[in-house]
Every structure is written in structure tokens, then in C-alpha cells.
Amino acid sequence: MRLETERLLLRPLSYDDLDDLARFVADPETMRYIGTGGARTREQAQATLEWMMDTLARQGFGHLGAERKEDGVLVGRSGLNVWDPANWTITRLDEAQGKVEIEIAYLFGREHWGHGYATEAASAIRDWALVNLELERLIALIYPENVRSIRVAEKLGMQQAGDADMAGSQLLLYELGKSPAR
16 A cells, blocks of 8 residues: 655555654654553554554555655654444454444654645545545544644544544544545
8 A cells, every 4th residue: 555645655664664653652742642642662662563564464554654755754654543433442454343433543743743744644545545445434533632633634524423432531533424426
């Protein structure tokens, strides 16, 4: 899975990305609205990277590195998460025990915020998912205080459709249904 936008190359993650990803997730501000919040160690970053690489290999979709075309710098990652909505835990298609929800997700290093990369990458992921996975719906799980991600979801055409309790945190659930024009 490789996608290209005007400014970004979305490509499979590799161990070469560990230094950049570890730096991104070590920043408490970058991680404030990711998962249960809080900075992560390099070991946690490596475990997450390995999980993402394995997930992409196993199910044919997942997270991709977002590399700026002009200079090859990794600015973040974007992709699709598979959630078990019974308890809002992340899973994989081959491990799911029933109905799943597919989420558009992303993380960009704080020094790369404010350039529109999240919207650009998430739009490409959305378009690919709706065509190639034949999904009826995509979601985004967003902390209510995360106004930046709410704006991205709205730019993607998503609308608030409820909430979700993830490990005691109340998140907003945004959704995008497949339009007849797609």
C-alpha cells in the first residue's frame, strides 16, 4: 500500500523510521490526545512500529509513514485502525471477534503541525479505504478538547455521530458514510 498526495508520499513504515517516530511520541503535547495520552518511551515506540508493520503485512492496510516529497523527511504517520466497538479496543481483522469499526487515524510530529499534512494524508487514506475496502462507514475517535482533529474530521466530510468510552475516557465518534458519488 503506497499513496501519493500533492506534498506527501504515504509508504509502508520501516525500522528506519524508528528514530523519528520515537521522537514524535516522546513529546507529551503530541501524545496528549493519542490513546490514553502521555509520552511514550523508545521501547514503546518500537513495539508500536512493529505492530503497525505486522498489521499492514497481515491485513493489507494499516498505518503508513507520511514522508514529505520535497526533502524525504518523515513528518508523521496516517492510516486505518480496526476497533472492536464492544469495548473500544484496537484489534486486527484476523483477530476480531465480531463487528468492527475502521478509523482514520494519524500522528504528526509537533514541528509539522499547522501545514495541513494531517488533512492531506487522511484524505488520501479516506479515498483509498472507501474504494478499495468497500466500506460503508469510516470513523474517527477524537477527544472533545482536540479541536485540531475535529477540524480535520470535518474537512474529511465527517459528522459527529455519538461518543465512545475508551478506557474511561469519553471520546467523540465522528463518521463518514459512503456517498453515492464515490
